[in-house]
Amino acid sequence: MDVTLERSELPAAGRVVVPVGVSGALGKMAQALDTHSGGLIRRVIDDAGRRWKHGAILELPFPAGTGLDRVWLLGMGKDDLDRLEIEQLGGSLWAALARLEGGSVTLASPEGIELPVPADQAQLALVTGLRLRSWRFDKYKKTDEDDQAAGPSRLAVAVLDEVSARKDLAEAEAVLAGVNHTRALVTEPANVLYPESFADEALKLRSLGLEVEVLDENAMRELGMGAILGVAQGSRRAPRLVVLRWNGGGGEDSPIAFVGKGVCFDTGGISIKPAGGMEDMKFDMGGAGAVFGAMEALARRKAKVDVVGVLGLVENMPDGNAQRPGDVVRAMSGTTIEVINTDAEGRLVLADAIWYTQDRFKPKLIVDLATLTGAVIVALGHEHAGLFSNDEELAARLTRAGEQVGETLWRLPLGKAYAKHIKSEIADIKNTGRARQAGSTAGAVFIEQFVAGVPWAHLDVAGTVWSSRDLPLSGKGATGFGVRLLDALARSYEDEAH
Ligand code: BES
Ligand code: MN
Ligand code: ZN
Numbered sequence: 001m002d003v004t005l006e007r008s009e010l011p012a013a014g015r016v017v018v019p020v021g022v023s024g025a026l027g028k029m030a031q032a033l034d035t036h037s038g039g040l041i042r043r044v045i046d047d048a049g050r051r052w053k054h055g056a057i058l059e060l061p062f063p064a065g066t067g068l069d070r071v072w073l074l075g076m077g078k079d080d081l082d083r084l085e086i087e088q089l090g091g092s093l094w095a096a097l098a099r100l101e102g103g104s105v106t107l108a109s110p111e112g113i114e115l116p117v118p119a120d121q122a123q124l125a126l127v128t129g130l131r132l133r134s135w136r137f138d139k140y141k142k143t144d145e146d147d148q149a150a151g152p153s154r155l156a157v158a159v160l161d162e163v164s165a166r167k168d169l170a171e172a173e174a175v176l177a178g179v180n181h182t183r184a185l186v187t188e189p190a191n192v193l194y195p196e197s198f199a200d201e202a203l204k205l206r207s208l209g210l211e212v213e214v215l216d217e218n219a220m221r222e223l224g225m226g227a228i229l230g231v232a233q234g235s236r237r238a239p240r241l242v243v244l245r246w247n248g249g250g251g252e253d254s255p256i257a258f259v260g261k262g263v264c265f266d267t268g269g270i271s272i273k274p275a276g277g278m279e280d281m282k283f284d285m286g287g288a289g290a291v292f293g294a295m296e297a298l299a300r301r302k303a304k305v306d307v308v309g310v311l312g313l314v315e316n317m318p319d320g321n322a323q324r325p326g327d328v329v330r331a332m333s334g335t336t337i338e339v340i341n342t343d344a345e346g347r348l349v350l351a352d353a354i355w356y357t358q359d360r361f362k363p364k365l366i367v368d369l370a371t372l373t374g375a376v377i378v379a380l381g382h383e384h385a386g387l388f389s390n391d392e393e394l395a396a397r398l399t400r401a402g403e404q405v406g407e408t409l410w411r412l413p414l415g416k417a418y419a420k421h422i423k424s425e426i427a428d429i430k431n432t433g434r435a436r437q438a439g440s441t442a443g444a445v446f447i448e449q450f451v452a453g454v455p456w457a458h459l460d461v462a463g464t465v466w467s468s469r470d471l472p473l474s475g476k477g478a479t480g481f482g483v484r485l486l487d488a489l490a491r492s493y494e495d496e497a498h
Contacts, residue, residue: 001134001155003127003173005165008109008119008158010036015070015103015152017093019110019122020045021077022053028112029158030073037065044073054078055089057096072096081116083125084406088472090129097151098134104154111160120159124168127157128176132473132480135180137187171301175487178297179480182289186465186478190265190282195232195313198264198285199240202292202311208299211245223332225352228312230329231345234269234322235315241353244295244309248302249497255306256493257363258295258486259353261346261370262288262313269316269342270324283478284346286465287369288313290482297487305494308361312353316345328427332356333450336427344431346372347443350458351450358454365394365455367489368447369482370462375439376412377463384410385464385481388444391455398457401488406473407481409459413438418445459485 010016010032018041020030026041034041040063045052052058056075063071074093076086097105107126111119134151159165185193185201193201199214206212217238220229225241232239242262245255263284267273273281288311295309323329327339329348333355337348350368357366376386385402387409389395395411402409418441421433429449433442444458464481467474474480 001131001151001153003155003157003169005162005169006106006156006158007162008111008160010108011106012067014068014106016068016106016108017072017074018108019074019076019113021113022075023077023114025113027110029108031112033063033066033071037063040064041073054081055092057093059096076110076113076122077115083117083121086115086117086122086125087129087132087406090126091133091472093126094130094133094151097130099149100152101149102153104156105152106156107158109158109160120161120165120168123157123159124165124172127155127169128172129473130155131176132179133475135183136475137184137477174300175297175484177300178293178487179483181296182293182483183474183478183480185289185292186283186286188282190315193285194237194264194315195240195262196238198262198288198311198313199242202242202244205244205296205299208296210295210299211247213243215241215243223356224330225332225356226329227331227337227348228314228352230323230327230339231269231316231348232314234319235317236319237264237315239314241356242311242313244292244311246295246298246303246307248298248304249306251306253306254362254364255308256490257357257361257366258291258307258309259350259357259366259368260288260291260309260311261285261349261368261372262311263346263349264313264315266316266343266345267318269345270318270322271341271343272318273343280466283466284371285313286371286478287461287482290369290461290465290480290486293480293483294486294490297483298490303490303494304497305490307490308357308363310353310357312349314345314349316342331450335429335449338424338427338430340430340432344443346370347431347446350447354447355450358452363454365391366451367398367457367459367486369459371465372443372460373440373462376460379412379440380410380463382463382467384408386440386460387411387457388414388441388460389457390414390448390451391457394455394457397492398485398489401492402485405484405488407464407485412444413441414445414448418442422446
């Protein structure tokens with residue numbers, strides 16, 4: 001779907017979505033339509049009675065006197081309405097438009113309706129919602145078997161100030177491209193997306209001006225990354241460590257660092273997972289996927305900030321050469337780890353990826369994203385990602401960023417008392433805590449052992465990168481969680497500097 005901008009006036013032909021206030025006020029475009037149609041709009045809305053509320057969509061074919069083929073009246077406005085709810089309204093508008101087979105639809109301006117943001121901002125929020133909700137992954141389906149219509153091929157968005165709307169739209173499209181690319185990566189099966197092919201995909205981002213480096217297994221061995229290599233050794237697919245750099249701030253400042261768990265498939269290894277639902281473990285690279293998409297978004301919108309993104313890419317497989325429960329590995333930091341459970345592999349990946357990131361880049365802060373524990377789903381369901389942090393300011397900033405974009409976080413504890421859970425009899429630490437006790441925190445305190453005095457936050461996104469049901473802004477499957485969050489976080493540092 002192409003999105004174009006137009007001057008705000010009611011079109012004389014074609015198909016148009018007309019926002020209508022819910023509290024009696026029609027808004028300017030709805031008023032014009034009402035006049036052309038001899039009072040039709042007022043009558044339709046009065047007739048709907050209490051069904052006419054925020055989120056209501058009424059479809060009118062060939063409204064007499066207007067010359068239009070089709071009108072959708074879109075109910076907008078309610079108490080405490082915020083920008084995110086307008087995005088979600090865009091998402092539900094998609095349901096009405098998805099039945100169309102190509103062609104163009106005009107989105108009339110909500111000017112004159114009382115909203116929490118100016119009319120052009122509301123338009124942008126609707127477009128964002130439409131774009132997010134309309135994404136789908138159909139590359140492996142025969143088109144003729146696909147009975148779903150693809151929706152309009154063009155959306156003409158009416159705005160009051162074309163110049164500033166064009167700039168805002170371009171920024172929004174940059175981030176949406178990142179989100180949707182992440183969704184595609186997370187959806188790809190593990191026979192297509194594995195460490196090497198994931199790294200190849202990252203190399204393509206060079207065309208956007210990102211610096212991309214790929215470390216292979218030998219480079220990782222030379223650096224002493226025994227923790228990530230221990231996970232990788234059970235797979236026929238070699239691991240990769242990818243470094244993405246965006247120096248939009250001039251490259252002189254210490255950068256912000258994002259680190260992602262990229263387990264392209266997690267069988268559990270020798271501590272193998274049950275068969276039921278194991279196919280979902282292709283999304284165990286969702287943290288790395290989010291870092292990838294965020295870096296893409298920052299590059300596309302030319303963010304004025306220095307950021308480094310590091311992806312730890314492996315596959316966790318059982319094999320004659322796989323690591324065994326009880327094995328002891330030495331991480332790049334020098335810390336030795338007793339691997340009690342080979343299914344607690346994400347923290348082993350992050351141990352080396354985080355140490356490497358701070359050793360090489362001296363970042364001013366680190367945020368890692370990882371589908372780390374099933375326990376975080378027990379604690380928070382799919383409504384929040386778990387947030388763990390050694391720094392109050394960073395935790396607050398992330399929480400705020402999450403609220404802005406609807407990718408919400410809930411803070412969970414760290415601390416010395418929990419660090420006892422990962423003491424090992426024969427090594428410095430072990431990779432699991434106590435059975436059925438604070439499982440997500442055990443993972444977080446493990447990772448914290450590899451953070452050397454830098455503000456750091458760990459986001460356990462196990463419950464949020466994938467959805468088994470349709471959501472307001474995404475269909476079943478990959479959500480793209482984390483991209484907008486990291487973009488908003490980076491933006492908070494940009495705003496500070498300029
Ligand atoms: N990738 C899983 C966590 C996960 C589970 C993500 C379900 C999404 C949905 C992770 O590698 C894992 O297996 N964690 C174990 C840790 C345990 C062995 C300490 C878990 O949560 O069971
Ligand atoms: Mn696992
Ligand atoms: Zn995993």
